[in-house]
Amino acid sequence: MRTLALRGGARVAVVEAEWTDAFGVVTRGRVQLELRDGEPGPVLERDAGFWLRGTGVRALRNPGRRTARVRIVTPRTRTVTCPLPNTWRNEMSSMNDSGVVARTSHTSRLRGLAGIGFIAALAAMVATTLAAALARAVGVDFEIPDGGETIPLPGFAVVTGFFSVVGIVIAAALLRWSARPAERFVWTAVSLTAISLVPPLLSGAATATITALLGLHLVPAAVMIPTLARSLRTRTD
Template identity: 45%
Template sequence: MSGSTSIARDAAPTTTSRRALWLPGLAFAAGGAVAATVVAAAVHAAGASLKITGDPIPLLGFTQLSFVFSVVGIALAAAFRRWSARPALVFTRTAAALLAMSLLPDLLIPEADTATRVTLIATHIAVAALVIPGLRSRLR
C-alpha cells in the first residue's frame, strides 16, 4: 500500500506550474476587440459620425487595432512574468500608464468632434476593462 502512495507522490510535478497566458490572453484580446467594435457600432448607430479629417473610422479598424494592441499587452505580461518578481503588480501599473497615454491622442485630435473623441476614449476603456484584469489574473 505504501508503494502506491509513493508512486502517486512521485508522479506529481516537482515545480509549480504556471497558469497559461497566451491562449487565455488571446481570448481576452478577442473579447476586448469585440467590445470596442460594439461600443463604436452602438455610437455610430446612435448618429455619431466617427470621422477624423472628414473620413469615418471603419468599424473593422476598432476591431483590428484593439486586438493588435491587446496582443502587445499579452507580450508585456509574458515578459513581466518571466523577469519580474511581482509580475501582476508591474503589469497592472504599466497597463494603466499605457491606457492613460493612449487617451491623449484622442483628446488632442483637432479634426474630431466631441462624440468621436468620447467614443475613442470609451473603446479604449472597454478593451482595458476586459484585457487588463484578465491578464492580471493569469499572472498570480
C-alpha cells in the same frame, strides 16, 4: 532532511555553513534567490532543484503571497521519506560547485497565460466593435479632421487586437523576469492606457467623436487588464 517554510514576502538569510553540502528542492510556491549585491536573482518554481555552495547567494525570499516550502537534503540524512526522482539525482551529479540548477515550468505557465490572453483579446475585440457600432447607431460619425477620413468598424477590431497582443507580450515578459508580475503589469497597462487617451483629445474631432473614442479605449482595457492581472496572480501564488 528538513523543510524550510517561507511565508509570503518572507526573506531568510543564507548561512553558508548550513548549505555547504545541502541540496534544495522547491516543493511549493516560488523561491527567489537574492544575489550577493542585493539584486534579485532567478525565481525557482515548484520542483526546481538547486544548491548554493559557492554561488554567493545571500538570501532566499518568497515573492508570492502563499507560503513556499523548500525541502533540504544533506549527505548526513540517512532516511529519506520522499526519495528524490532520478531526474533530480542526475541534475545533482551534473552540477558543479558554482552552479544553480532550476527545472522550471515556465513553458506551461506562459502557454496558460497566452491562452487566457488570446480569449480575452477576442472578447475585447468583440466588445469594442459592438460599442463602436452602438455609438455609430446613435449618430457618432468617427470622422477625423486630418484627411477627412472616417474610422471603419473593422478598424476598431484590428487596433484592439494589436494592442491586446502587445499587452499579452508585456504580461509574459513580466511573468518570466519580474518577482511581482501582476502588480508591475497593472501599473504598466494603466499607464499605457492613460497615454493612449491623449491622441483622441488632440485629434480635433467633434466632441461626440472624441468622447466615443475615449470610451472605446477604455473598453478593451477593462477586459484585458483585470483578466491578465488575475492570470498572473494565479501563476505566481
